[in-house]
Amino acid sequence: MTAQIFRGDGQPHDWELPPAPPWRQFRGEPIVEHPYHDNWAQDHPNELERAHTYQAHSREIELVNASILLRRPLLVSGRPGTGKSALAYAIAHELKLSPVLRWPITSRSTLQDGLYRYDAIARLQDANLQTGQLPTSIGRYLQLGPLGAALLPYERPRVLLIDEIDKSDIDLPNDLLNVLEEGEFRIPELVRIADTDSEVDVGVEHASAPVRINHGTVRCRAFPIVVMTSNGERDFPPALLRRCIRLDITEPTHHQLEAIVRAHLGPRALDASTDIVNRFLQQRTLGEMATDQLLNAIFLSMHSDVTQTIDRRELADLILRHLNASD
Structure with missing residues (x-):
């Protein structure tokens, strides 16, 4: 294992630069x-x-x-x-x-x-x-x-x-x-x-x-x-x-997606958006998707007024569209 200069925990810390080859x-x-x-x-x-x-x-x-x-x-x-x-x-x-x-x-x-x-x-x-x-x-x-x-x-x-x-x-x-x-x-x-x-x-x-x-x-x-x-x-x-x-870097797993949503939008957003996460995972098996689409869909569903003409699922579907699709 190499020296752990970068720990990946998001916490700034002091460190020493090891000798170069x-x-x-x-x-x-x-x-x-x-x-x-x-x-x-x-x-x-x-x-x-x-x-x-x-x-x-x-x-x-x-x-x-x-x-x-x-x-x-x-x-x-x-x-x-x-x-x-x-x-x-x-x-x-x-x-x-x-x-x-x-x-x-x-x-x-x-x-x-x-x-x-x-x-x-x-x-x-x-x-x-x-x-x-x-x-x-x-x-x-x-x-x-x-x-x-x-x-x-x-x-x-x-x-x-x-x-x-x-x-x-x-x-x-x-x-x-x-x-x-x-x-x-x-x-x-x-x-x-x-x-x-x-x-x-x-x-x-x-x-x-x-x-x-x-x-x-x-x-x-x-x-x-x-x-x-x-x-x-x-x-x-x-x-x-x-x-x-x-x-x-591979596409994030279900568990990793949950951690990403929690980090960006908090645990409440994750608890309230299980259906959108599952919808995203389903869509991703059929075509190319980006993680920020999931974040946008969850944020939009949390902060938009859902009317009788469009429900929460339809609102998410407007964002969760395949990147390689022409329609």
Whole structure:
């Protein structure tokens, strides 16, 4: 059994990061202080709710800890609505590593989107306003993205959620390989001026303060806890798979569904909604369903006025429709 850093009980606790394998040690410097607001959780109650109510199971706990110990990304696969993304928030909350750095993937996402953005147009516009002289600090036109921010040299790792990576262009998984293996990347715009300006302050997405980049290179110190989610819609290259810890999240059982309902809506909601839970389980045997459909159906039945034209069962059926059905 691996060291129980992540316990899966939803309770924030102190912990010590165990030594890394010799081939996964990183020495980024200087150490970067936490650049985010201290009240992040209060400002983002939805993320806190997802973390509090996540129901972790023994296999998930074991593989999360293996990922942390080996400094390897966690590739989480499963059907929509099984809680893949919520796992990242649960890890960050329990290990006191909030906020989660989230990178939602689309078919147009590129590696640079995740690393950093350079607003060259804004810089040229400012130059025109200053009689053709480029502004002295290029850093004000650079901003690290979620992947770039996760690779800063923190004393403790950040949690990075790369959400729905299977929606990416075919090249993105391969493009990620070197960055995830080396734990660093270079910003060419800063490398070019490193001889004259070796230290540049750049912005960080959603952060309260900039960070200083030395010689144009971002190099991690504590490898981030990377959670990559996939709906199982495509295969990934073997080179990526061998660098990941793979976790397949299955559909929750009857007992697990009851625990999820109890965590989100309380024991009273579960006691009053046995028929809806059974209806959901019946529907799930016939087609694809997501757990949040069950939660929506129970919440709606509890807070809607049921009239003579529609009863509680019919109301639930409006929500409990198969995801793969066209009707």
